[in-house]
Amino acid sequence: DLQQKIAALQAEVNDFQAKSAAELEQFRIRFLGTKGLVKELLASMKEVPAELKKEAGQMLNAFKQSVEARFESFAHLQQSGKKNDNNIDLSLPGTSIPLGTRHPLRMVENKIVSIFEKLGFSVATGPEIEDDWHNFTSLNMPENHTARDMQDTFYVATNPDWVLRTHTSSVQARMLEQSELPLRVVCPGRVYRNETISARAHCFFHQCEGLYIDKGVSFADLKQTLYHFVTEMFGPDTKVRFRPSYFPFTEPSAEMDISCTVCGGKGCSLCKHTGWVEILGCGMVHPNMLRNFGIDPEVYSGFAFGMGVERITQIRYQVNDLRLYSQNDVRFLRQFQAIE
Numbered sequence: 001d002l003q004q005k006i007a008a009l010q011a012e013v014n015d016f017q018a019k020s021a022a023e024l025e026q027f028r029i030r031f032l033g034t035k036g037l038v039k040e041l042l043a044s045m046k047e048v049p050a051e052l053k054k055e056a057g058q059m060l061n062a063f064k065q066s067v068e069a070r071f072e073s074f075a076h077l078q079q080s081g082k083k084n085d086n087n088i089d090l091s092l093p094g095t096s097i098p099l100g101t102r103h104p105l106r107m108v109e110n111k112i113v114s115i116f117e118k119l120g121f122s123v124a125t126g127p128e129i130e131d132d133w134h135n136f137t138s139l140n141m142p143e144n145h146t147a148r149d150m151q152d153t154f155y156v157a158t159n160p161d162w163v164l165r166t167h168t169s170s171v172q173a174r175m176l177e178q179s180e181l182p183l184r185v186v187c188p189g190r191v192y193r194n195e196t197i198s199a200r201a202h203c204f205f206h207q208c209e210g211l212y213i214d215k216g217v218s219f220a221d222l223k224q225t226l227y228h229f230v231t232e233m234f235g236p237d238t239k240v241r242f243r244p245s246y247f248p249f250t251e252p253s254a255e256m257d258i259s260c261t262v263c264g265g266k267g268c269s270l271c272k273h274t275g276w277v278e279i280l281g282c283g284m285v286h287p288n289m290l291r292n293f294g295i296d297p298e299v300y301s302g303f304a305f306g307m308g309v310e311r312i313t314q315i316r317y318q319v320n321d322l323r324l325y326s327q328n329d330v331r332f333l334r335q336f337q338a339i340e
């Protein structure tokens with residue numbers, strides 16, 4: 001009885017061909033599963049009379065081995081089958097790669113630059129180690145000019161003519177040397193001043209300065225350009241005001257304030273309860289400076305401006321400590337992840 005049963009099943013096993021992982025799995029369940037035929041046959045051993053037990057055991061064992069061999073011969077299907085079957089949950093989210101974020105100063109610099117680019121300004125950069133001519137002398141600040149004291153300069157020890165640039169006006173000087181007129185350019189970049197590091201001062205910071213030289217450029221052009229910049233950067237309701245000031249390379253010179261974007265003029269710590277915050281220096285390019293580059297101030301005129309990127313960022317995002325920008329603390333930097 002058992003012998004016949006095994007013989008029939010043996011034929012089935014010998015003929016079995018797995019064409020897919022699913023078929024192989026069906027075969028496994030039918031023969032080798034916990035409720036499979038091999039188990040069932042082994043269980044029926046206890047009904048076999050004692051004198052036949054040995055023979056029946058050998059037969060069953062041989063059958064079991066042939067089933068296993070048959071199964072193994074299709075193991076390649078089983079391998080790939082495992083991957084596609086239930087063993088891997090393809091709906092699980094993948095391992096996430098932590099995304100970096102643009103530095104807030106770079107985001108604001110990009111914004112400043114793009115506003116001026118839309119007005120036809122090009123972008124120029126220059127060296128951070130600068131010579132005296134480009135950082136000072138050509139900008140109407142000859143040697144011993146008291147205005148040099150306004151900027152606490154780092155000198156390069158190996159060469160008395162070299163400084164770490166104190167403003168990106170040096171790049172404007174380089175552009176005036178190289179370019180044809182008219183010239184419209186903005187110069188973003190890092191600058192250095194010998195200041196004690198605190199919440200409100202740092203030994204390096206970032207500027208974006210601009211220069212526009214053409215025939216008939218007026219102070220009205222300066223005001224309208226900077227007003228346009230302010231409304232783009234801080235919103236259409238922002239007001240501006242100009243206060244007379246002094247820079248050696250511009251005459252007249254002004255400082256521009258905007259209405260406080262945090263309190264709207266009601267008074268807060270950003271505007272020190274005045275309702276206004278200073279954002280940049282500007283003026284009409286000094287005739288001496290134009291002459292230094294062989295430009296006739298009777299024919300050409302122009303305006304220039306310079307702003308601190310940290311300052312603009314502080315106003316836009318209420319960052320109240322300059323040191324945060326260079327500490328690389330991800331708890332600070334991550335707060336800008338969702339912006340832009």
Ligand code: PHE
Nearest residue numbers: 167169247281282304305306
């Ligand atoms: N270079 C000036 C500064 O660093 C800013 C400025 C630029 C002012 C152009 C007027 C015109 O403070």
